[in-house]
Amino acid sequence: MLLPEGASTIAPEVDRLFWIILWITGFFFFLVQGCLLLFVLKYHSRGGQKAAYVHGNAMVEVVWTVVPAVILLLLTVASQKVWAQIRSPRPITPGMIQVEVLAEQFAWNVRYPGPDGQFDTSDDITTINQLHLPVGRPALVRIRSKDVIHSFFVPQFRIKQDAVPGLPTQVWLEPTKAGEYELRCAELCGLGHYRMRGYVTTEPEEQFQKWLTETKANE
Amino acid sequence: MRHFTVRLFAAVVFLSLVTCHPSRAMAAGTAVEAKGAAGTAAISGKVTFSGSAPAREKIKMAADPVCLAQHKEAALSEDLVANNGALQNVFVYVKDGLAGKTFPPPTTPVVIDQQGCQYHPHVFGIQVGQPLEILNSDATLHNINVQPKENKRFNIAQPMKGMKTRKSFDKPEMAVPFKCNVHPWMGAYGHVLDHPFFGVTAEDGSFTLKNLPAGTYTVEAWHEKLGAQTQSVTVADGETKQVSFSFKK
Amino acid sequence: MSEHKRLGFVRKYIFSTDHKIIGIQFLFSSLIFMAFGGLLAMLMRWQLGWPGAALPWMEKVAPAGMPGGVMVPEYYNMLFTMHGSVMIFFGVIPILAGAFGNYLIPLKVGAPDMAFPRLNMLSYWLFPIAAATVLAGFFVEGGAAASGWTAYPPLSGLKETMGPGQTLWAAGVVVLGFSSILGAVNYVATVINHRAPGMSFHRLPISIWALFTTAVLTLLATPVLAAAMILLLLDRSLGTSFFLPAGMIVDGNLLPHAGGQAILWQHLFWFYSHPAVYIMILPAMGFVSDILPTFSRKPIFGYHAIAYSAVAIGAVGFLVWAHHMFQSGMNPTLGTTFMISTMVVAVPTGVKVFSWLGTLWRGSIRLTTPMLHALGFISMFIIGGLTGIFLASTPVDMYFHDTYFVVGHIHYVLFGGSLFGAFAGITFWFPKMFGRRMNEPWGKIHFWLTFLFFNCVMFPMFSLGLGGMPRRIYDYTQYPGLVHFAGLNRMMSMAAFCLMASQLLFAFNFLYSLFRGKKAGENPWEATTLEWETPSPPPHGNFAKTPVVLRGPYEFSVPGRERDWQLQTEED
Structure with missing residues (x-):
């Protein structure tokens, strides 16, 4: 079901990145799907309760903009390190x-x-x-x-x-x-x-x- | 508006149902045999290769294990096959001398088989309008990429063993190349003629052109690597003329 | 505007300049094309589920493609090419931008019609012409285009490798491009100039922000696609070499082309086609942003954040195109640049998702059919979005690029996202469009079946991608390393057939409700935006008198009021 066994020096690097992203996206996946399900169950209008009159919350909005941005930035840096290692031109050495x-x-x-x-x-x-x-x-x-x-x-x-x-x-x-x-x-x-x-x-x-x-x- | 889209869709579906079967677009009305046009004369002979024949190249069939498994020993290339001076796979045919005569195409198909990742035959002749049956006897994909200059090109795939496709050619054309892109070594040549007087040399270099009407003809021997040679031959009814060609590298 | 002479049937329903009729024309046509595109996918699933198995009756439909009912590879290539092209160009884009853009924009901004009604009519009529041109490929020698919907040259650019079907494809897409551009001009002009008094930009419904951004994207990106297509046509027909480099050898012949760049096409194509992904998702996000507050009975959470995130997605969306090209041979440093921009575009997307959750929070949720589709949209779009992060990371993309992982990703975005958004939109605005309501129980069954089978078909694709199964392959069993996916592929195929069959329920509900549905009043959903203040269906000219807008679009559950909704024009 998962990645085939790696057989090159870069495979562990790519796999490590893959797992990092899988953990992060997995967390957000369960977070969002969980909230979605929870809210639908909890706030389902059965008794005719009135909804809250709320237009937003600046603090919360800043948090959910900045936190993913920071995580994505870190991911970019981590990816770039591996990418540079894989794709940068290398000198042709005698053993190559x-x-x-x-x-x-x-x-x-x-x-x-x-x-x-x-x-x-x-x-x-x-x-x-x-x-x-x-x-x-x-x-x-x-x-x-x-x-x-x-x-x-x-x-x-x-x-x-x-x-x-x-x-x-x-x-x-x-x-x-x-x-x-x-x-x-x-x-x-x-x-x-x-x-x-x-x-x-x-x-x-x-x-x-x-x-x-x-x-x-x-x- | 709804009516229009419905109609458009219906038209599309209808069209897709009625479009004719392209591979069945074959010459019809070939029941009448070539009476009068055919004769009783014949030309036969032998094609030789002078000098020492180069060793045939081993084909890199490891490229496809299905191909490899079908050959106990390495298969050899077929572009120049000479045994003891006899040259195989030379296409010999009447090039000139049949003007004004028409020869309806036979209904029996010429069969080209893809077996062991090689074409059988490697060189063949076919009449204009005569069906060509392309057969895949290998359990691997072959595509038949045919790129003539005069006739319609086609490139079709036969992914499974036992698949057959029928095609035909509309115009006379020499040396139509057949290629398989999956197995780059595979190649064959088909020659499309408007008459039935052709043959391909066997292992011993021999060929025969039968049922010729009496007359004077230009006979050509064509080889994919060594070029073509012509000779003028006159035959009478009932006569068999011997003709020989000799190629060298 | 209320005085109109009576028009004949043809002018009223066929060559109509009324934005509502044009919207409905787009709706019907795109639904038909989507059904057709779905059928093409079923054939592909047949081949993938049971490679080489015969469907004897198909020989009559496609004698060259399925001789004896057994599919040949070139036909499979045509199927996925046409499936992608039909779904994207003639299904999703026209239903979101064409159908809903046309129908909703004037109604929601309080205008009697589009800014350029005749241009609008032309925009519609170019669309079936484009579709007919592309689909005509099935009837020419060599069959339809078979180089994928992305049509990478040299495969697509050479007569030697693709027949006349490819030329028709490119020509059809050019025509479609004109249709899109004309539509977009109209949307932009209408939103800017024809808003009702009081309808400031910050009182526009989010769907209008989304459709407006989409129109701007279309306007800026489509000309690039059209140019690329024209260059491709020139390469194919006049022997130019825009995308064709020197030294190509096809069938043993050295081709006379020289000086072209194969990956130039990819830059031009994705310069349009990546924004096109946003063209296909932003409107759906907009519909969801209208539907969630309505059925949560709650103002949308973070109106400005959602509105500006649409604009941000549109703007950054122009800077990410080459993330489709990390492995194309372009300079790896460029890969870094595009990885950064791609990660950036995920931020406003996340903002939207969190804001939707915020909207649901402490709401009073009514689980109607449109609401279910909107929730389904969020749930599925998250998967599409999160899997995109794998593909944004250049080293991980090196593994997943052009595997089934990408196929899964795009289907979670375009089916899970756009199509659930479209279903949400159809079920939500159906009463407005036709004055009748769709059947709710059938609608809910259709949603749950679609949701279930969609996931059964598409989720395993990630698994196939992890196993390294390339996309666009006719018979994966040719790779011994992929044979163990046979069971999974078969399951996916069966789920795909069920998914297709489930859509019959929708078709039936749609057609039945058109004639027999319960009468809908002006405002069956108790919503707040302008279209709900006029009769269903709205008359020619839309509003009896020009509405005067007093407040924002999502005033639900305002404290101290008896009703839990307040129309945009309603006096306090």
Whole structure:
């Protein structure tokens, strides 16, 4: 019923924010629904009692304006911290694995730069719909699209980024758990949108290297 | 006012009920066989490939486990298939020499099957107005994206195994590409002709064009990667002429 | 104004310039479109509940979309596109702004008619033309538009990816835009210039504040939508590249477009469509603000706060559009800006909700059908509003964006909010419009069934969203990770069918009461605003003599008076 298990370094951060918001909104949900129910039951005109002639109360009105405003401000600050962490550009470090995901109707073309670390060379390794990433190593995923807008969405990573033609985007992530996940296209891209499905495998470094070698050999 | 909106709504509903079935818009009146037009001559032969054929590429079927599961060994690309010098999937047809003759389309459909995430056949011919039955034998989504230049384009999805759709073409057109966007490697070519004299080379590179009227024809052999070659051939009634084509990279 | 020559049937009921007839025309048309949009949703729920199951009789209705009764994905895409477009453009906006805006504004400000009656008539007649254009897509080759109601290019902008149905869609929306603009011009002019003597802005009913703000929003935002649609039409038909970047490869062909920006469309579209969400909710908030005091027999709590919060929502509502685009590839810093503005817009919304609660507090509550719908509105709108906070937080939105969480959120706002508001409005003003009362017991049963089934359909959507189920997918079972939602989806579908069936009760009550309902007097609800001082239905020209307004709109239970309501014109 709740969020799927997180599998990237940012997942716990996003989940924590989610729970904070859920608690806050949950409180207000029960507060307002409770008052609504209580008032309707309590002030239901059965005996023909007369209603109070009240036009408002400045104090109360200020309180219910300021309190939510402060809470929302705090939420904004908390969100911004996580957002900056997820989306700020990072330098490309030697340990970082780079991978390009080129979306098209209705497949994900995945490309690794190969041993030389450069794209567009003969040792590039390409797959369709198969994205493998080593656990515990930061990855830079470059996202592009050939035709229409798609969206790169791996629920367990808590990551979503549109793939826009003419506008290359990128996300940074670091898988924390080995496993097999689904890459779901989250932006309507045509009749095959509903099953524009990729397969994400996160695995230990050695297995990942083995997979890369095998994939290259099979080309 | 109420009357108007009610009527408008009724009109919308009515229209939606009566719009005709587009896929049934097929050539009718094909019962009359091509009497007189057909003959007894034939052209047969072989298409060869000279030089060493490049290795066929392995298709990355891991993209869809349903596809992968249907192949014990990696499926190979079909865009250039040469076995021991014989070239497969060459479309051979009468290009010229039938002017003035008409050939009503047969009612039996040409079937193109999507099986193992490949098209069967990979290259085919079809007559103008002849039904084309598109069949999905895979338990996965295929969309059939057909982008001709002369004929009407269509792009339809067959999400379930066993789905069938009928289509047809109105005008002659060579090399109409068939594509599936879900499986980017899938491709086929359909050739729409206004006569029935065509064939596709088999594994041994052989082809036969049967029931030709006597005459002189330009015969073309077309290959998706290697281009086209033509030869002029004259056949008499009852005669079978041997013709061969040779392609190289 | 009372001397009018008798008009023939056509001029009186079809090409009428009377704001009341035009309002009723909008009401009937939008109800019909909503029923149609609902049926489209039922087909979608059928596919989602039982993916791939055949409905053999549907083959006759949609031979290409449901061959053998089995739905194909492209048809599903048309269904949700048209469901969204019909409900938003031809259902909710016309019923709130078109029907009630037209009907109520002159009556509530004490004017004999709108400022520009002929413009008003044109505004109505453009509306069915727009609808016919959009729906004509179902009858052209390739079918109706299928790129979602948001129509993101390049999918919507290329002939290669969307057929002529998309062109018709864009053209129809442009026409609808003109209809909205003409209506809005009228509302603004009428509220500013045609208020009765004594009707200062601070004596206007909250519904008028809301409709006025809505009209200003419409006036400022709709031209942007129309411009975007025209650019899209140019991209589609003349080969321009406003939204189409260089280097696109479709079906293996490199397209000749260059220089466009795909997300420019999203900025333009949401610059209209986010304010449009307020266009669809503010009037409903206004109706509720009229109905709550009436049936609590109590002045509204914090009149100024509620009135100005509507204006604040309208103003800030213009600064939040890009919160739909946090994951679109726009600069993440821009995401921060729009997160802040989005959080800000939640504050006046909260003020409204708390003020409504304040209105109920120590009231003398009469649970009539309109009151039930108004309470239902508050209850459901809270869920819509609170779930919006998840989506406002950029990192959390990264997970929920374009999942069923968003679908649940918009339905709590637009069905739970706008539509309950519309039901409240219809049941409240029906006696005024038609001079007869709707049946109360049936109305209450309809409310409770709708409330129950609505929650059964929409609440599980949050659960689907938490599970990461993307929206707009024809067959979620393609994802093994979503297969466990089969039972839930089936339950939602069954609830959806029940929800639709419950509306038959409303339709029956509506039609029956139209002819057979109990006669309503001038003021059946013992309310206070100007429309309740004239006969039901009001005559041409509305008021026998121009009303002179003496006080605010919600003077209930004034101490020392025998009656517990005091009309706006009533002498002390």
